Amino acid sequence: MAEKRKFKKRFCKYCETKVDYIDYKDLQQLKHSLSERFKIMPRRLTGNCKRHQDMVTISIKRARQTALIPYIVDRKNVVESPFELIR
Ligand SMILES: [Zn+2]
16 A cells, blocks of 8 residues: 555656657656566556656667667665666
8 A cells, every 4th residue: 555655646747748758768757667676567557657667668668779878677686776887
């Protein structure tokens, strides 16, 4: 329950900002849909719509292939905020 409350708002933030294309190089944008271990957040948690979630998924997978985002994060290496590594 506590986890669910974190994502209370149910609207798609990409629709709100009228995003038509999600760039895989734009990590600041992808960050919203990544968990702290660089997993793709499910739609039921982020509240993204199907269309944008698909775009996010493709972008994240593309970013992984270009080594912008790690595929896996070592359990020992879990930092307080891992996103500082990619900045
Ligand atoms: Zn949307």
